[in-house]
Amino acid sequence: MIVNANSYVSGRVISTDICIIGAGPVGIALALEFKGSGVRVLLVESGGFERSKLLQTVNRAELIGDPYQQPEYTRRRQFGGTSWRWNNADTRPQQPGVRYMPLDSIDFEPREWIPHSGWPFDRASLATYFERAHQFAKLGPYAYSADAWSGPDLQPLQFKGDTLESGAYQFTGYGIYTERREEFEQAENITLLHDATALEISSDDGGTNVTGLLLRSTGGNDFRVSARVVIVAGGGIENARLLLLSRSKQAKGLGNQHDVVGRYFMDHPFYSQGLWIPTDRTIFDRLNYYDTRQVDNYTVLGRLHLSPAVMRREQLRNFSLILYPRRPHTMTAAHNSFMVLWEAATKARRIPKGLTRHATTMLTGLSHLIPLAQQRLNKAYYYHDLEEGGWSTLPNKSALFNAVEIMGQIEQTPHRENRVTLGTSKDSFGQPRPRIYWYFREDDKESIRRARQLITQEFALSGLGKVTWPEALYKNPGTHHHMGSTRMGVDPTMSVVDEDCRVHGITNLYIAGSSVFPTGGYANPTLTAVALAFKLADHLKQTLGVVPQVTANR
Ligand SMILES: Cc1cc2nc3c(=O)[nH]c(=O)nc-3n(C[C@H](O)[C@H](O)[C@H](O)COP(=O)(O)OP(=O)(O)OC[C@H]3O[C@@H](n4cnc5c(N)ncnc54)[C@H](O)[C@@H]3O)c2cc1C
The missing domain is CATH 3.50.50.60 (FAD/NAD(P)-binding domain)
Structure with missing residues (x-):
C-alpha cells in the first residue's frame, strides 16, 4: 500500500x-x-x-575541516x-x-x-x-576473487612480490x-x-x-x-x-549517553592520475581482465588491491586500483586543463577555478591536443569512453595505447573527531542542520605515501614498467560513501x-x-x-x- x-x-x-x-x-x-x-x-x-x-535543501550540511562534498547534492x-x-x-x-x-x-x-x-x-x-x-x-554469483572471473584470455597480472592482488567488481543497472x-x-x-x-x-x-x-x-x-x-x-x-x-x-x-553518536565518520577518498608506463606495449593485449566486460551476462571489472600480507607487514590502510589504458597525449598537463574546462562548460556549467591558468596551459600544449581532436573526429576511442568498457576488444592496442591511468578508492581511518553533530543553522522544518567535521589526517596520508612507494616498487620488480603518482594524495575527498x-x-x-x-x-x-x-x-x-x-x-x-x-x- x-x-x-x-x-x-x-x-x-x-x-x-x-x-x-x-x-x-x-x-x-x-x-x-x-x-x-x-x-x-x-x-x-x-x-x-x-x-x-525544497526537500533537497534539508540535506544541506554545515561543513568544517578539509573540503568535503555538500550532501545537499550527493544525497x-x-x-x-x-x-x-x-x-x-x-x-x-x-x-x-x-x-x-x-x-x-x-x-x-x-x-x-x-x-x-x-x-x-x-x-x-x-x-x-x-x-x-x-x-x-x-547480481551474478557471490564471487569477487580473480579466480572466479579469469579465464584463458582473461589473466590477472602476475607480480613477483606480494604487494598486490587482483579481484573484481560487479555491476548492475541503475533501477x-x-x-x-x-x-x-x-x-x-x-x-x-x-x-x-x-x-x-x-x-x-x-x-x-x-x-x-x-x-x-x-x-x-x-x-x-x-x-x-x-x-x-x-x-x-x-x-x-x-x-x-x-x-x-x-x-x-x-543512544548518545557516551557521546559516540556522529563520531568516527568516514568516506572513501578517490584518487586518479597514477600513471603506469609499461615496459612492453604488448601488455595491452594481455590486460583484458581489467576491462569492464560481460561474463555470462553479468558485468564485471577487474581491480587490484593491496594484499592482506603487505597491509599487515607495513601497517597500511586498504587501497584499491583500477586500470584504464590511455592514449599518448591524454596524460599531459594540456589535456588535464582541457578536461577541467570541458567539464566546467558541459557538466558543472560554471566558470572553473583557475580559468586563465588552464586556458594558458591548454594553448601552450596544443601539439598534444590536436592529435586527440583528430582521433575524436575520426570517431576513434577517446578519454571517457574507456570507462564504459570495451577497450580490450579494440584491434591493435599496443599501437593505440602507451600508458595506463591508475585510479581508485582508499580506506579512511575512523577518527573520533571526524564527526556529524547538530549545527546552528536550521532546515525548512526548523530543525538544526547536520554539521560535518571532516579532516584527512596524517596517518591516512602516510599510509597512502607508503602504499604508492610499494606499488611502484612492485611494478618495477615484476618488470612491468614505471609507475608515478600525482602530487595530490587524493582528487575527491569522498565517493559519497557516508x-x-x-x-x-x-x-x-x-x-x-x-x-x-x-x-x-x-x-x-x-x-x-x-x-x-x-x-x-x-x-x-x-x-x-x-x-x-x-x-x-x-x-x-x-x-x-x-x-x-x-x-x-x-
Ligand atoms: C554519485 C553517487 C554514486 C554512488 N555510487 C555507488 C556505487 O557505485 N556503489 C555503491 O555501493 N554505492 C554508491 N553510492 C553510495 C550509495 O548511494 C549509498 O551507499 C546508498 O544510497 C545508501 O543507501 P541508504 O538507503 O542507506 O541511504 P540513502 O540512499 O541516502 O536513502 C536514505 C533515504 O532516507 C530518507 N530520509 C532521510 N532522513 C529521513 C527522515 N528524517 N524522515 C524520513 N525519511 C528520511 C531520504 O529521503 C532517503 O530517501 C553512490 C553515491 C553517489 C552520490
Missing part, C-alpha cells in the same frame, strides 16, 4: 509493528523482507516519487533514496551501472595499527546475507531500488508513507524503549507513529542526525549499536545502513549495507516470532 502523508490531518496517530525511516536502497530492501509475513511494516519516506528542490530525498544519484548525468551515464563488492575480509578484523578497527563478527558469517543481497540486486514502487502497491502488510519526514524518535522517560515518531508532512501537518520497533535507515549522515535530534527525553540525543557515524561494537562506550544493529541500552531501536560500519575499507558500501539489512530482518523476525515463509520476497 502507498499513502501520501499529506492526506493525514494533524494530530493523527498511526499504529504499526515495525516503522522504518527512509526508503533508500537499505530501507526498501529491509521493508520488502517482511512482505507477506503478517507483521505490519510502515516505511516512512521524507520525499515522494519526484525530486523536490537524495525521494523514494529510492540516493540511488537516484546513480542516474544523474554527473555520475557519467556512460558507465556500466552501479559498482558492487563486499568489504574485504581484513576490513572486518581488529587491526592493531588502525585505532578503533574491528567488527564484532567476520565477513564469512555474513555470507548468506551477501548471497541474498546478490539476489535482491540481480534496482527506484523501480520497486509496484511491489509496495501490492504488499498488503507494508505501507509506504511518503512525503513524511521524521522529526524526532519518541521514547519513554528512561530512554530505554522507543515508542514511535513525530512526523511532519511536506504540507506541514504534524502526526505521530506508534511502533513496537523503530529502525532508522535515513543514510550515513541523517541516521546520526535523527538520534541527536531526539532529545525530548534524553538531552544528548538517543560511513561510521553510528558505529557497531560490543563496548557501549565506544559504539552506538550492537552486532544486531540495536542501539545500546534501548530495547527496540535499530539502525540500518553504512553508518553502522566501524571501518569501511575501500569497497562501495551498498552491498554490505543491504546484507546487514537482511541480517537485521532475520533478527527481527525471530524477535517478533514471525513464521518463516517458503517463498522468497525478491
Whole structure:
C-alpha cells in the first residue's frame, strides 16, 4: 500500500509493528523482507516519487575541516533514496551501472595499527546475507576473487612480490531500488508513507524503549507513529542526525549517553592520475581482465588491491586500483586543463577555478591536443569512453595505447573527531542542520605515501614498467560513501549499536545502513549495507516470532 502523508490531518496517530525511516536502497530492501509475513511494516519516506528542490535543501550540511562534498547534492530525498544519484548525468551515464563488492575480509578484523578497527563478527558469517543481497540486486554469483572471473584470455597480472592482488567488481543497472514502487502497491502488510519526514524518535522517560515518531508532512501537518520497533535507515549522515535530534527525553540525543553518536565518520577518498608506463606495449593485449566486460551476462571489472600480507607487514590502510589504458597525449598537463574546462562548460556549467591558468596551459600544449581532436573526429576511442568498457576488444592496442591511468578508492581511518553533530543553522522544518567535521589526517596520508612507494616498487620488480603518482594524495575527498557515524561494537562506550544493529541500552531501536560500519575499507558500501539489512530482518523476525515463509520476497 502507498499513502501520501499529506492526506493525514494533524494530530493523527498511526499504529504499526515495525516503522522504518527512509526508503533508500537499505530501507526498501529491509521493508520488502517482511512482505507477506503478517507483521505490519510502515516505511516512512521524507520525499515522494519526484525530486523536490525544497526537500533537497534539508540535506544541506554545515561543513568544517578539509573540503568535503555538500550532501545537499550527493544525497537524495525521494523514494529510492540516493540511488537516484546513480542516474544523474554527473555520475557519467556512460558507465556500466552501479559498482558492487563486499568489504574485504581484513576490513572486518581488529587491526592493531588502525585505532578503533574491528567488527564484532567476520565477513564469512555474513555470507548468506551477501548471497541474498546478490539476489535482491540481480547480481551474478557471490564471487569477487580473480579466480572466479579469469579465464584463458582473461589473466590477472602476475607480480613477483606480494604487494598486490587482483579481484573484481560487479555491476548492475541503475533501477534496482527506484523501480520497486509496484511491489509496495501490492504488499498488503507494508505501507509506504511518503512525503513524511521524521522529526524526532519518541521514547519513554528512561530512554530505554522507543515508542514511535513525530512526523511532519511536506504540507506541514504534524502526526505521530506508534511502533513496537523503530529502525532508522535515513543514510550515513541523517541516521546520526535523527538520534541527536531526539532529545525530548534524553538531552544528548538517543543512544548518545557516551557521546559516540556522529563520531568516527568516514568516506572513501578517490584518487586518479597514477600513471603506469609499461615496459612492453604488448601488455595491452594481455590486460583484458581489467576491462569492464560481460561474463555470462553479468558485468564485471577487474581491480587490484593491496594484499592482506603487505597491509599487515607495513601497517597500511586498504587501497584499491583500477586500470584504464590511455592514449599518448591524454596524460599531459594540456589535456588535464582541457578536461577541467570541458567539464566546467558541459557538466558543472560554471566558470572553473583557475580559468586563465588552464586556458594558458591548454594553448601552450596544443601539439598534444590536436592529435586527440583528430582521433575524436575520426570517431576513434577517446578519454571517457574507456570507462564504459570495451577497450580490450579494440584491434591493435599496443599501437593505440602507451600508458595506463591508475585510479581508485582508499580506506579512511575512523577518527573520533571526524564527526556529524547538530549545527546552528536550521532546515525548512526548523530543525538544526547536520554539521560535518571532516579532516584527512596524517596517518591516512602516510599510509597512502607508503602504499604508492610499494606499488611502484612492485611494478618495477615484476618488470612491468614505471609507475608515478600525482602530487595530490587524493582528487575527491569522498565517493559519497557516508560511513561510521553510528558505529557497531560490543563496548557501549565506544559504539552506538550492537552486532544486531540495536542501539545500546534501548530495547527496540535499530539502525540500518553504512553508518553502522566501524571501518569501511575501500569497497562501495551498498552491498554490505543491504546484507546487514537482511541480517537485521532475520533478527527481527525471530524477535517478533514471525513464521518463516517458503517463498522468497525478491
Ligand atoms: C554519485 C553517487 C554514486 C554512488 N555510487 C555507488 C556505487 O557505485 N556503489 C555503491 O555501493 N554505492 C554508491 N553510492 C553510495 C550509495 O548511494 C549509498 O551507499 C546508498 O544510497 C545508501 O543507501 P541508504 O538507503 O542507506 O541511504 P540513502 O540512499 O541516502 O536513502 C536514505 C533515504 O532516507 C530518507 N530520509 C532521510 N532522513 C529521513 C527522515 N528524517 N524522515 C524520513 N525519511 C528520511 C531520504 O529521503 C532517503 O530517501 C553512490 C553515491 C553517489 C552520490
